[in-house]
Amino acid sequence: MKGKVTVRLKAGVLDVEGKAIEGALAKLGFNGVGAVRVGKVFEVELAETDPAAAKAALTAMAKGLLANPVMETFEVALEPG
Template sequence: MKVRVTVMPKIGVLDPQGKAIGHALGELGFAGVGEVLTGKVIELDLAETDPAAARATAEAMARRLLANTVIESFRVEVA
C-alpha cells in the first residue's frame, strides 16, 4: 500500500532554506511571494493491506524517525 508522509516545519520555527528560496524568487522577478516554507515528502510502499494499519504504521515511522516532532509536523496520506 502506498503511503505519503509530508513533513513541514511547525509554525514559528525558523526555516532558513525557505527564506533563501523566497528571497531568490524575488530576485528573479516573482513578485507577491509571501512566506516560503520548505519540507520533505517521503513516499513509502508498505506491505500492509489495511488502510488504517498502514496509516498507523506510517505515523509511528514519522514519530520515531521521519520527523523531528519538536520542530516539525507531519501529515500521512494513504493511497
C-alpha cells in the same frame, strides 16, 4: 499500498532555507510572493493491505524517525490506487 508522510517545520521555527528561496524567487522576477516554507515528502511502499493498519504504521514511522517533534509536524496519507 503506497503511503505518503509530509513533514513540515512548526510555525514558530525560523525556516532559513525558505527565506533564501523567497529571495531567489524575488530575484527571478516572481512578484507578490510571501513567505516560503520548505517541507519534506516521504513516499513509502508498504506490504500492508489494510488502510487503517497502513496509516498506523506510517504514523509510527513519522514519530519514530521521519519527523523531529521538537521542530516539525507531520501528516500521513495513503496514495490512491
